[in-house]
Amino acid sequence: MRNPSPALVGPFARFQAMPATLALPVGIFVLLALMVLPIPALLLDIFFVLNIAISIAVLMVALNARRPLDFSSFPSVLLFATLLRLALNVASTRVVLVGGHEGGAAAGHVIESFAAFLVGGNFVVGLFVFAILMIINMIVITKGAGRVSEVSARFVLDALPGKQMAIDADIAAGLVTADEARERRREVSVEADFYGSMDGASKFVKGDALAALLILGVNIIAGFAIGMISHGLSASAAGEAYVTLAVGDALVAQVPALLLSIAAAAIVTRVSDQRDLAGQIGGQFADPRGWLPVALILGAVGLVPAMPQTIFLPGAAIAAVIWWQLKRRADAPAPLPEPIDEPSPDTIVLADVADSTLVTIELGYGLVGLVDAQAGAPLITRITGIRKQLSRDLGFVLPQFRIRDSLDLAAQDYAVLMGGVSVARGSLRPGKLLAIDAGEVRPMAGGGHGLTGEPTRDPSFDCPALWIAPAARDHAIAEGFLVVDPSTVIATHANQALLAEAHQLLGPDEVRDWVDGLKTRAPALVEAVYPDPLPLAALTRTLRALLADGIGLAHPQPLFTSLALALQKTSDFDAVIDAVRADLGARLVARIAGPDEPLKVVTLDAGLESAILGGMVDPATGQPLIEPDCGSMIVREVNAVAEAEGSPVALIVQPPARRALAALLKTRSPRCVVLSIAELPAAQPIAVVGVIGARDEHPPGLAAPQMQELAA
Template sequence: MSGGRLPWLQAARGGVLPIAILMLVVLMIVPVPSFVLDIGFVGNIMISLAVLMVSLNAARPLDFSAFPTVLLLATLFRLALNVASTRVVLVNGHQGEAAAGHIIEAFGSFIIGGNYIVGIFVFAVLMIINLVVITKGAGRVSEVSARFTLDALPGKQMAIDADLNAGLIVPEEAKLRRAEVATEADFYGSMDGASKFVKGDAVAGVLILVVNIVGGLLLGTISHGLGIGEAARTYVQLAIGDALVAQVPALLLSIAAAAIVTRVNSPLDLSGQIASQFAQRAAWAPVAVILAVLGLLPGMPHLLLLSAAAIAGGTCWRLGRKAAIEQSAPTEILPDAPPAISWADVSDSVPITIELGYKLIELVDERKGAPLMGRITGIRKQLSRELGFVLPLVRVKDDLALPGNRYRIVIAGVALGEDDAFPGELLALAAGDFPDPIDGRLVKDPSFGLDAIWIDEARRADAIVAGYTVVDAPTVLATHLNNLVTANATSLFGLDEGQALLDNLKEHYPQLAGALCPQPYSLATLTAVCRALLAERIPLRDFRRITEAMVTLAPRGLDVAGLVEAVRQEIGPLILQAIVPAKLALPVITFDAELERLLAQSIAAGPNAAWPFEPELARRIVASVSEAVQPLMMAARSFAVVTSPVCRPAVSRLLRAHLPDVAVLSFLEIPETKAVEVLAVVGGTPSLAAAPASHSVATGEL
């Protein structure tokens, strides 16, 4: 039953505001009886008081973000009441002071004592306070706040992005902070305009008072035959009462506007903030002394000033006593109350973490430019483009358990890299033997295993002249991170990343996405294929081409392993372009026919085995391939190991464990039009005569 009422209640609540605005328009046009005016004036005062209380209790301006709109509606409501009361005063004012309702009569008789001359001056004073002091000051504060908030908007957005890239906040928190910054800018911009409503309302109050007085005198003397004195006493008193009953709520709203725009963000409300900041003994002691001195001067009201001095002195004494009690009170220890444990204490949602020793904290210190954070952001963008999916956040945190200069890189919960870095020093790298000896700390480069030396920054020029490549500590750490993330991209790709790629595919190629998932492939199968491709350094940049191959292969009903091999054959040109340019021949290392036959027999004997080769055979294969590729890698030449489609998965797994940068292809992955240059044949007998003249052949025997 309650569930059925809920939509009706929501619809009714949503229609209240439009109906109320229409009623305001009706109130301006249609004559209303005096008791309706009384209800409206009381409601106006109640709304103004409520707005003032909410403004005073707001901890920060955005806690009352609806204030500009509320101010507009309250001003419209008051102006509608002014129009309706003006009509009643001018039409029925000759009947007496009660003709316009009891509220106007009360304000006209009780507050100004029945003397309309006094009422005019009281109204003038209220107008000066409201228009010249409060409204003008609040408008100026709103204008300046809006200007500075808009000027600071780009910097705040950049700070949020920096915290997000540093892993200090999660994407959801970053989204909330961006929305809060945008709302803050909109709020102060709206308050700048809303202050004009308050100023216009005050001016309108003066004009309405003049209209009521002039119109009342004319109507009273001409239409109703009243004397000029009687007409002035009746209509002017009604006009003053009407003006005051409207200006009191206007003054309250002006105070609320001034309070909200001058508010400073604080966890306390305005009363608590003022009380906490006035609770200082050092502030009250001089007040008590000065008041006491004034109270002792001749001609001064001694009793009043000395009483005030005693109150200030008592306040100072109480504050000092309270501070002494708080300092001497022992801290309550509850040994039996265990600390609260949350999921954040036992889990980490960020898959990439860099832990720093205390001496490396300056690499992320914003006061020193945070050089490491900029490099991490650049690495995330570059690798996201290269791999074809958005890399997760990299969290950087300190770890006091690490030595001062030690850092550790953790990916998917596993510490994959750990080394030392020295801020303020440079790492000099040598591609081979050290060209010239240079003083420093001998180490191995953490990324490539090259011989290196940590040297002082002052020796940069000497190291460059000596033939070294020189990099700073943030670059060393960032390069290490880049290599580890590239080698372990498959650990960072999960179902959520697969769904993100699929969502992007739906946006640009909806028919292809519909033919791919959830039928014939589930999201888990799609993710498994992508992970297998990433494990062999095949990026997902051309996800459309990969998924088109999967859709084409769907009728064959392959398992994941077979599907991956078939997809590789379909996207062979994509794989080759990452190895060698399109116009150049593909340098390859192949296996001898006898070795190919031996490998195929081993795989046939254990078709489902992850490692089908005998340990000794596997060792000799790795040793021979390593010997063949070593000079190619030292010369920075691109190449690939090519074998039969049956042997390719097992050979790839075997070599990947020892030579992760070596690509293993099958014959079917190389297009027929692609030229091939055989660099070495593993397992055969050297036979240069049998090789084509354009090919350089080096062989290794098993």
């Protein structure tokens, strides 16, 4: 048989879904019909039974919920159940007042049974029973549940910002994934909405109780009036006929109202637990220490001569039996765990030989105290801090780091590994502090300074430093040193090493989460780039290249906009990267110059730049090859200019030469940023501070001719 066409499947599916979508509107119209249209007594009996069944079902769901949010629809259910009960009150009032003189059966068998069986046909007794139920419902249950709802809603709303911040902190620390964080945010929002709705829904129960009291009063007064005026009954006969039915009607409505009040109180007083309410209460009453005093007190009271021993002493015996059974269960040995089949010694699994952690920090055995929990684990705290900072700077959540000891390292050495390859190494002195001379140390009159310690170099920035005793900390700070502890040395060194290789930390999983986050804010922008024309692998390669060039992902919308515009012009990988860099040139310049500061620029001599562009070319990449002697000269002169200026500088070159010079200077001249002319913002003020490879006729302070025009 052929499959149905798609044109028929859609309408058929919508037709199947129509009953569910129309159930609530149809139910509301039925409630309105109950209020305004006369209905037969048989149908009224059916609705009364349905009302009682719904109330019992709501109570059971409330008691079996493991936490309040498992019954998040309760406020709406409470509203519709209250409307149903009020509609039945209106309908039953009409039936009682119209046919009450004919006897109890005229109002239906349910009202007749409640009036005859529960109160024995005596309407005075029924009035007192109804009053007691009203007191229990309104003053005790409803008032208490309303107060709990109000306080819970206030506390939940006050705690909402803190919960959101905790989720953001867990994302930054990598403790949760983006999907888990999204689910937790949804639960927090639903919780706030639920308790806010319950605060208002509790007013439904209170108003329903007041309405039942008023309806009973109207039925009694109207029954006397109609019975005596319209049907000529005496006052006693009218009271016997109408008031009895009115009380039965009120009790029929009040029993479901009491059940719903209990359900509301059970929901708002619940504490989240893995068990339902019965299991939670039973588990907490299973302590045998609470039942022995019960047995002893009941037994002591039962021995008093004036007390009924036939009740107290059996109660004491039952409590003693419960205590004995619980104590025996608590003293019973725990069941032995099932034996676990140990793997064969010659079995090797993938987890034994593979390390799935991307970043690992290895410590020599002399540095293990830095991760000791009893000492506060200072290194773990520092590593968590730099991971948050790196994630914030780079714009994506870094995978978790791993810290472990290594026998391959010396006792006081450490290493930072990325993908199993060492990217940073250093040596520490446990129990000492590192005093770093960052250029602010004030020399004494005779030269040098008064601080003594073991000379070394700061591993992060290669500044002169000293290992000093903790007691000399204040002295070092007074001398102008920057004093840090060993855990900070490792964390700072790891931060610098990982920041230099940040592009290797970005994988397809991180890119997917990054794109999903942007898709919630700018879906059309994402569709212009991903997955067509750039699938996940191509997009990962592109973003890694931009990260390697110093363009972070912390501001995804302008980056994706530039990428989308570049892809409209070309699909060549290098051309796309150059176009994005040119569009985001202001971001590159902002790394080394403020918005109102002139950019310190270094240029290449025209002849030198022409020689580089006209020289050998790498056949694999098509990029110019720089001869070793020429490269050494460029590095030396760039470093000399940066050292003389005391601040980072930018080397401005022609676009074809940017990649080759950037690769040359990236590790050899970290204080120099290589930019092409196209990446220089038009409104950026510049100051040419040097010309590399200039001849004698070009003084070092002047730019090459083409750069003079640019500067003008």
